[in-house]
Amino acid sequence: MNTQDTRRPSGKKLSLKEKYAQMTRGLGWDTTYEPMDKVFDQLGLEGIKIHDWDKWEDPFRLTMDAYWKYQAEKERKLYAVLDAFQQNNGHLNISDARYVNTLKLFFTGITPAEYNAHRLFSMLGRQFPGPGAAIACQMQAVDELRHVQTQIHCISQYNKYFNGLHDHTVMNDRLWYLSVPKSFFEDAISSGPFEQIIAISFALEYLLTNLVFMPFMSGAAYNGDMATVTFGFSSQSDEARHMTLGLECIKFVLEQDPGNAAIIQRYLDKWFWRGYKVLGLVSMMLDYMLPKKVMSWKEAWDIYFVQNGGSLFNDLSRYGLRMPKYWEQSVAEAEHLSHQTWNAFYNFSGAAAFHVWLPSDEDMAWLAEKYPNTFDQHYRPRIEHYRKLQAEGKRYYNPSLPMLCQTCQTPLIFTEMDDPTRTSHRQLEHDGDTYHFCSDGCRDIFAGQPDKYVSAWLPAHQILQGNCVEPGAEAAGDPGADALRYFHVVAGQDNLDYEGSPDEANWLRWKGLDKMPPAAAA
Amino acid sequence: METPVHTHAQQTSVPPLVRDRIDNFHGQQLLYVGWDHHTMICAPIALLVSPELRFSELIDSLLPASAFALHPEWPQVDWAHVEWLLADRPFTPERDATLKAQGIGHKAYLRIHTPALRGIAGTGA
Numbered sequence: 001m002n003t004q005d006t007r008r009p010s011g012k013k014l015s016l017k018e019k020y021a022q023m024t025r026g027l028g029w030d031t032t033y034e035p036m037d038k039v040f041d042q043l044g045l046e047g048i049k050i051h052d053w054d055k056w057e058d059p060f061r062l063t064m065d066a067y068w069k070y071q072a073e074k075e076r077k078l079y080a081v082l083d084a085f086q087q088n089n090g091h092l093n094i095s096d097a098r099y100v101n102t103l104k105l106f107f108t109g110i111t112p113a114e115y116n117a118h119r120l121f122s123m124l125g126r127q128f129p130g131p132g133a134a135i136a137c138q139m140q141a142v143d144e145l146r147h148v149q150t151q152i153h154c155i156s157q158y159n160k161y162f163n164g165l166h167d168h169t170v171m172n173d174r175l176w177y178l179s180v181p182k183s184f185f186e187d188a189i190s191s192g193p194f195e196q197i198i199a200i201s202f203a204l205e206y207l208l209t210n211l212v213f214m215p216f217m218s219g220a221a222y223n224g225d226m227a228t229v230t231f232g233f234s235s236q237s238d239e240a241r242h243m244t245l246g247l248e249c250i251k252f253v254l255e256q257d258p259g260n261a262a263i264i265q266r267y268l269d270k271w272f273w274r275g276y277k278v279l280g281l282v283s284m285m286l287d288y289m290l291p292k293k294v295m296s297w298k299e300a301w302d303i304y305f306v307q308n309g310g311s312l313f314n315d316l317s318r319y320g321l322r323m324p325k326y327w328e329q330s331v332a333e334a335e336h337l338s339h340q341t342w343n344a345f346y347n348f349s350g351a352a353a354f355h356v357w358l359p360s361d362e363d364m365a366w367l368a369e370k371y372p373n374t375f376d377q378h379y380r381p382r383i384e385h386y387r388k389l390q391a392e393g394k395r396y397y398n399p400s401l402p403m404l405c406q407t408c409q410t411p412l413i414f415t416e417m418d419d420p421t422r423t424s425h426r427q428l429e430h431d432g433d434t435y436h437f438c439s440d441g442c443r444d445i446f447a448g449q450p451d452k453y454v455s456a457w458l459p460a461h462q463i464l465q466g467n468c469v470e471p472g473a474e475a476a477g478d479p480g481a482d483a484l485r486y487f488h489v490v491a492g493q494d495n496l497d498y499e500g501s502p503d504e505a506n507w508l509r510w511k512g513l514d515k516m517p518p519a520a521a522a
Numbered sequence: 523m524e525t526p527v528h529t530h531a532q533q534t535s536v537p538p539l540v541r542d543r544i545d546n547f548h549g550q551q552l553l554y555v556g557w558d559h560h561t562m563i564c565a566p567i568a569l570l571v572s573p574e575l576r577f578s579e580l581i582d583s584l585l586p587a588s589a590f591a592l593h594p595e596w597p598q599v600d601w602a603h604v605e606w607l608l609a610d611r612p613f614t615p616e617r618d619a620t621l622k623a624q625g626i627g628h629k630a631y632l633r634i635h636t637p638a639l640r641g642i643a644g645t646g647a
Binding site: 340343344346347348377378379381382385396398399400401402403404411412413415420421422423425427431433434435436450451452454455456457458460461464465466 | 538539540541542543546547548550552554556558559561562563564565566567568569570587588589592594609610627628629630631640641642643645646647
């Protein structure tokens with residue numbers, strides 16, 4: 001710990017290096033009223049050994065005053081663009097109103113996750129005795145809060161014109177499919193400090209964040225959404241800093257003690273799989289929801305995980321780390337993930353806060369080209385069946401509740417890779433109860449910490465226990481209608497198909513397409 | 523099996539909250555049912571049932587009101603020849619016995635296997 005007095009004689013300006021030392025390392029001290037291990041009481045619980053916190057390198061050497069200056073500059077640019085977007089009715093320049101459904105998914109699923117990341121880093125900064133690490137956490141906590149705010153401000157323009165964006169915080173707490181990203185963050189935030197930073201700064205930010213930001217931001221650019229592109233750019237430089245923190249953190253921990261590698265590998269195995277399962281939503285967004293496509297999920301996974309992740313793990317192999325467990329399975333599943341995820345939302349679009357629609361002929365040709373091994377063989381026939389039913393006015397909706405994975409909380413929609421038509425299911429007994437999983441990865445995670453996952457708030461089970469009724473409202477007696485109201489999804493407005501929705505009717509009216517014959521309008 | 527990870531919360535002696543214990547289902551239990559090779563119905567379904575439910579009632583009234591009945595192959599299911607699986611192992615149900623009497627407990631997973639039916643256009647959908 002740095003306790004020496006490094007103050008300069010008054011009147012002289014500090015050099016940047018001195019300022020950095022004063023405003024970061026100079027803020028750390030050893031406590032005297034209470035022993036250090038009592039003040040930082042969570043540090044010893046995970047078995048990670050840190051011998052010298054001063055070895056923590058901050059690659060950016062940012063001080064808070066410089067940080068405020070940079071961020072303020074970015075904010076000025078961002079809000080200038082948002083103002084222009086609003087004044088020029090920028091929402092009318094997007095490719096198609098269907099595109100807004102990707103924003104609904106982002107805003108209800110990812111924006112609240114950014115807020116949880118803010119909470120996580122605020123608490124994490126308190127847990128690390130090294131000032132370098134604590135300050136990096138503090139800045140990231142502020143970044144995450146800024147991202148939440150800019151996203152809310154950006155999307156508020158869309159909220160004036162499109163449905164499903166009116167209540168993202170309640171939806172995140174209650175809506176069934178949002179329990180997947182929500183439980184991911186709650187799992188992280190209730191972990192030990194080193195697991196938290198590996199989960200978020202390394203597994204999520206370093207390994208997987210490109211798979212969230214790239215598809216949404218490129219998707220926005222391709223589809224004429226300049227507001228989202230701008231907040232994406234404004235976040236991107238922060239993300240670069242977060243990724244560097246993740247890499248710095250993992251190297252620091254690994255270099256501190258040879259015994260740390262085994263624990264870190266276990267965290268990586270767990271958080272890679274947890275993150276991958278959340279990305280199922282992104283795969284559907286890329287392949288089925290962008291009116292103008294950017295790249296397929298399979299291509300994105302290949303570039304951002306297999307190639308980039310592969311070379312990263314090559315670098316880390318000198319510390320004894322290997323690729324996360326079951327990564328090969330994620331590659332095999334890349335041929336199926338988006339199709340199976342989309343099918344779940346087609347089944348349950350009655351209970352979603354965004355619209356779904358059937359792929360057009362052109363979309364299906366693109367899917368067949370991108371997925372030559374699977375689309376025509378496994379997925380086109382069901383879509384054609386749905387199309388036939390819709391043409392007959394018999395749209396298929398799934399009226400049942402799905403069986404959920406105890407760990408990732410996704411319905412059991414995935415299949416075995418040696419037989420892609422058979423549901424992938426694992427189960428185990430724990431303390432007299434049976435638990436079900438979507439995959440070996442999720443079963444292993446449960447088996448490592450059963451006491452944590454037995455308390456999972458699984459939406460389907462909560463509905464059946466009678467717990468999903470809007471407080472103060474009288475139960476309608478119909479669990480489906482009660483659940484929808486509990487989710488704050490407005491029936492007939494936010495849910496169901498895009499065709500026939502108020503969003504579609506408004507869009508056609510604004511664009512002057514409502515007076516054209518249907519064939520031309522389509 | 524993984525080495526257990528001890529986090530701060532687990533150091534305390536508070537017993538874990540088992541949110542889906544059978545007592546929380548007000549006398550009922552959970553039963554999951556899947557139909558192999560019919561993935562148009564995107565996931566196995568979760569039903570709330572009485573432990574005293576007879577197997578015949580499951581087939582004759584609950585399943586016909588479920589998502590499975592909306593599958594085009596549903597009318598072709600030959601119930602006398604369905605191969606059942608319980609917890610992924612072959613199982614021979616007794617039509618007139620209750621779930622409880624034949625060991626189909628809380629959170630049991632039943633699979634319907636119909637080898638002659640292979641889903642929409644034979645794709646397993």
